[in-house]
Amino acid sequence: MIEKMKFTRPLLRFFCAGLCIASASRVILVILFSERVTRTADYWWLFPVGLRFDVIVMSYLAALPAAITCLLPSRWLTAGERFLRGYYTVALLLVTFLELVTPSFIHQFDTRPNRLFLEYLAYPREVLPTLLKGYPVALLLVGVTLAAALLLAVRRGKRFFRATTAPAITRLLVFPFLAVALVAGARGSLTSKRPVNASNAIFSNDQLTNTLALNSPYTLLHAIYSLKHKASPSRAYGSMDKEEAYRRVKTYMHLPPDSFTDPSIPFLHRQPSSPAARPRNIVILLQESLGAGFVGCLGGLPLTPRLDALAREGWLFTNLYCTGTRSVRGIEAIVAGFPPSPSASVVKLDGVRSGFATIASVLQRHGYRTSFIYGGMSNFDNMGAFFAGNGFDDIIDERRFDPDASAFKGTWGYSDEDLAREANDYFKRLGDAPFFSLLFSTSNHEPFEFPDGRVELFEQPRNTVHNAIKYADYSIGRFFDLARREAYFENTVFLVVADHDTRVYGKNLFPLDKFRIPALMIGPGVPVNARHEKLASQLDLPVTLLGLSGIETEHPMPGRDLSRLHDTVPGRSLSQFMEINAFRVEDQVVILQPGRAALQFRVENDTTLLPVPLDAELARDALAHVVSAEFLYKDKQYRLGKE
Numbered sequence: 001m002i003e004k005m006k007f008t009r010p011l012l013r014f015f016c017a018g019l020c021i022a023s024a025s026r027v028i029l030v031i032l033f034s035e036r037v038t039r040t041a042d043y044w045w046l047f048p049v050g051l052r053f054d055v056i057v058m059s060y061l062a063a064l065p066a067a068i069t070c071l072l073p074s075r076w077l078t079a080g081e082r083f084l085r086g087y088y089t090v091a092l093l094l095v096t097f098l099e100l101v102t103p104s105f106i107h108q109f110d111t112r113p114n115r116l117f118l119e120y121l122a123y124p125r126e127v128l129p130t131l132l133k134g135y136p137v138a139l140l141l142v143g144v145t146l147a148a149a150l151l152l153a154v155r156r157g158k159r160f161f162r163a164t165t166a167p168a169i170t171r172l173l174v175f176p177f178l179a180v181a182l183v184a185g186a187r188g189s190l191t192s193k194r195p196v197n198a199s200n201a202i203f204s205n206d207q208l209t210n211t212l213a214l215n216s217p218y219t220l221l222h223a224i225y226s227l228k229h230k231a232s233p234s235r236a237y238g239s240m241d242k243e244e245a246y247r248r249v250k251t252y253m254h255l256p257p258d259s260f261t262d263p264s265i266p267f268l269h270r271q272p273s274s275p276a277a278r279p280r281n282i283v284i285l286l287q288e289s290l291g292a293g294f295v296g297c298l299g300g301l302p303l304t305p306r307l308d309a310l311a312r313e314g315w316l317f318t319n320l321y322c323t324g325t326r327s328v329r330g331i332e333a334i335v336a337g338f339p340p341s342p343s344a345s346v347v348k349l350d351g352v353r354s355g356f357a358t359i360a361s362v363l364q365r366h367g368y369r370t371s372f373i374y375g376g377m378s379n380f381d382n383m384g385a386f387f388a389g390n391g392f393d394d395i396i397d398e399r400r401f402d403p404d405a406s407a408f409k410g411t412w413g414y415s416d417e418d419l420a421r422e423a424n425d426y427f428k429r430l431g432d433a434p435f436f437s438l439l440f441s442t443s444n445h446e447p448f449e450f451p452d453g454r455v456e457l458f459e460q461p462r463n464t465v466h467n468a469i470k471y472a473d474y475s476i477g478r479f480f481d482l483a484r485r486e487a488y489f490e491n492t493v494f495l496v497v498a499d500h501d502t503r504v505y506g507k508n509l510f511p512l513d514k515f516r517i518p519a520l521m522i523g524p525g526v527p528v529n530a531r532h533e534k535l536a537s538q539l540d541l542p543v544t545l546l547g548l549s550g551i552e553t554e555h556p557m558p559g560r561d562l563s564r565l566h567d568t569v570p571g572r573s574l575s576q577f578m579e580i581n582a583f584r585v586e587d588q589v590v591i592l593q594p595g596r597a598a599l600q601f602r603v604e605n606d607t608t609l610l611p612v613p614l615d616a617e618l619a620r621d622a623l624a625h626v627v628s629a630e631f632l633y634k635d636k637q638y639r640l641g642k643e
Contacts, residue, residue, distance in 0.1 A: 007166035008174065011065050014088045014161070015058050018095055022054040022215045023047075025099035029212055032103055039507055040206045046213035049201055052188055056196065057217045059185030061091050066182055070175035074168055085161045089153045096149055098216035100142045104135050108446075109325070110505035111211045111578060115223040115344070116326070123380055129411040133447035133463070198222060199595035205509040205609070207580070233342045233627045236594040237581070240623050242266075242631050248624035253558055254569055262641050266632070267556040271543065274525045274563070276550025279366060279434040281492035282359070283427075284334060284545075285479065287472060288327065288444045291501030292516040294469045303458060303469045306477030307496065307520065312529045314494075314522030317562075320536045321515045321573040321584070322500045327440075328381045329576065330499025333538035335359055335438060336390075337557030338638060340576035341629035342594075347386045354389040355639050359542040360436055361391025362555045365643060369393055369435040373423045375401065375442045376413030387438075396426065410449030412442040416475030417454070424482040435488075439479075444472040444502070465502050480522075493523035493548050497541060509599070510582045510591050513606040515575045523548070535571025535586060536562055556638055558628075574625055583622030588615070590622040598622065 026047065030037050037043050065084050072080045098113060105113050120127045131139060188196025201213040211219070246266045259269040293300040297308040298318060323333040328345035332338045336358045338346055346352045360370040371394040378384030378397035388395055398413045401422055408415040414422075423439050443450050448468035455470040476496060483489045498517035505511055519541060525548045539559035546553050547561035560569075575582045581592040584603065591599045598619040601609035632638040 006164045007171065008069065008178070010084065010088065010161040010163050011062060011069055014065065014092070015062050017092055018058040018061065019051070019054050021092065021095050021099060022057070022217075023051065025102065026050050026212060026215070029103065029106070033106065033208065033212070036206070036507060037209050037212065040204045040209040043204065043209055045203050046209060049203060049213040050215065052196065053201065053214050053218050055185045056188050057095075057215060057221070059182045060221075061217075063182055063186070066175070066178050069163075070171040070178060074165075077163075077165060081163045084163070085157055088161050089157050093146065093149060093153070095217050097142070097146060098220060100145055101138075102216045104138045106208070106211075108503065110208055110503065110511070112214060112216045112219040113223075114219050114578065117220060118223055119348075119381075126376070126380060126412055130446050133411065133449075197595060199593065202593065202596060206507050207509055207511075207577070208505065233630045236342060236579075237592045237626055238598070238623050240620070240627050242628075244620075245624040245628045245631060248621050249558055249628050252560075252572060252621070252625075254560060254565065261554060265556055265637055265639060265641060267558050267638075268554060268641055269556070271546055271553050271555065271561065272564075273547050273549050273551055273553070276525065278491065278550065279368070280524060280548065280550045281427075281434055281488055282363070282436045282545050282549060283423075283492055283494050284438045285476065285494065285496045286330065286334060286438060286440045287476070287496065287498045287518075288441045289465075289500060289502035290444060290469065290472065290498035290518060291514065292518055293501070294466070295518045298516075298518055301458075301466065303466055304473040304518075306473045306480075307518065310476070310480065310496070310522060311520055314520050315527045315530045315532060317519040317521075317532045317536055319533055319571065320497075320517060320519045320538070320540075321512075321575055322498065322517045322538050323574055324576045325500050325504045325578075326381075327499045328383070330538060331383065331386075331440075334497060334499075334541055335387075336638075337539050337542040337555075337559045338632075339539060339558065339574050339625055339629045340581070341633060342579065342581075342626065343630065343633070345381075346633060348382045349633065351633060351636070352386065352390065355636070356386075356390045357556050357638050357640050358390045358392075359546065359555075359557075360387070360438075361640060362546065362553050363434075363436045363549070364391045364393070365640070366551050366553070367434060369430055369433050371396060371426065371435070371437045372440070373419065373426065373437060374398075374413070374440045375415065375419045375422075383440075392438075394426075396422065408449070408451035410443070411447060412445050412449075414442070415451055416441045416443040416472055417451070417478050420475055420479035420482060424479065424486065427483075427488050428486055430488070441472060441475070443475065444468045491524060493521060493526060493545060495541060495545060496520045496522075497538070504577060508607075508609045510575075510577055510580055510589070510609070512575070512582060512584070512589065512603060512609065515573075515577075515582075516606065521545075521548070525550070532562060534562075534565075534567075535573055535584065536560075537573040539574065554641060556632075556640070581622070581626050583618075583625055585618065585621075588612070588618060590614075590619050592619075592622055592626060 068080050202210045262268045292298045295304045296302045297311045323340045328347040332345045370392045372387045372392050373396045384395050401414050407417050448463040450471035455474050458466040497519040501514045504514040543557050543559040544562045547563050570586045572585045579594050583590045587603045600614045602612050
């Protein structure tokens, strides 16, 4: 009998080789990140859980070879053997490649390759130079290892995967047993009603440890599947109808009922503003990856002397949290006031090519000239298309910068001081017309390139995040130095704010402390040398800016005007980390994960989450904010009313 089964040997060798590669990678990853992993109780569970997911992936990969091996007519077996040798080789090389790039991806994003990995593939112009400059050793190791694996496959693959013939009847009789085994392997179980999924890998409150229990082919295939078959948030996080969701979100807006103006646009409401002789200009300086831990006036490292000095001139938000870990999440929150949804950021979605409410479209209706100014290419992450269709008159990117006047151009575009110069020149040309502008920096991004002679280096080597932040801070100061000399300065409200932190990681299920970011407002009507210490969200910033614009507006943004919020109203924030959502009210935070029951924690010192009993109403409020975003997008209800 064993002799008759020899025809399945290449398939079994392929299956076992894949398991060995994934398991060896997991052991190496645990060693590389041992300081973090070993702090997790019962972390050793990631090995048996991981083997289960390795079997799942290899069962899927083995399905086609199993069918060919057992069902191919005898006259085609020679051609089938050649095809399968190539299939086995390519599949194992892909598994090897994904596991090889995993350590660098975890170092940057604190998780295995996922949707971000796929998204960055669309921008080779920016990403390839970044990798070459930021990870040369890792790239060399990946290249050498893959070359060695390919050489081994060429020399030994034919022998390793050599097939023996078997009668057609034998192969047909074996196929049902093989099919049942692979189906069981792909489902992860034959006894449960539902197949095993990523939520079954969650056995601890440390998300990195949980993700190590998966494998990179699984997380990447899951990301591809999710892009094509987006699950509804109700299915992923829990069921709630629109009316209840909208009602719960409205209670957190703290507005009089008669503020809402159109039942067909659930959150559309009137917003008053502080009095002004004429409409005030609004300028947002969106800073790439500037977490609170890098900002001196927020208790971080001494890297931001210019921002620290500016804080004495305006209103500093000391307890403000971003909504996500990508720039497009920060943009959708700060520009559109839109909460993070389970889908991709609305900046990247096709359904918002026009008619989506933004602070620019609101102000455009009041005669403002609106613009987006960026030192890189505006097509990155679909920013240019989103802005052009939703209220921005001018899109100014690197193609319109003056190269002769440039201080420096790096991988991601022109430097932050070039951005300051271009923006200031543009604002001067606008004359007395009111304007709104979003400036987006580039210098504080790997590979951390900036011009010489601007700042005293914080450390060696030169191109590090700490040195890049010092240069970004220098450029913020440079912009204000230029602006103070111009007439527009006296009538402009400025907001300096980060999109997110540079790296998001931590031992908790949700690394909440890595979502704290700086925000500073300066200008007419803004408190001087003041601090807003109540918990707040990026979502509150565009609403607060509109409240300082000097004009009464109407919009659907669910954030709060922090300049008018009563002291007795509890602070709240919304944040998303991969597929995990955190809804926080004061020191209580509810964590929502796909396919899992909600969890609640008490936040202590921003870094510690202590489990507490679940408040069912707070959990429903958290769910309402998640599902509302998806409802608003799909039903096209996040728009302005008729003029």
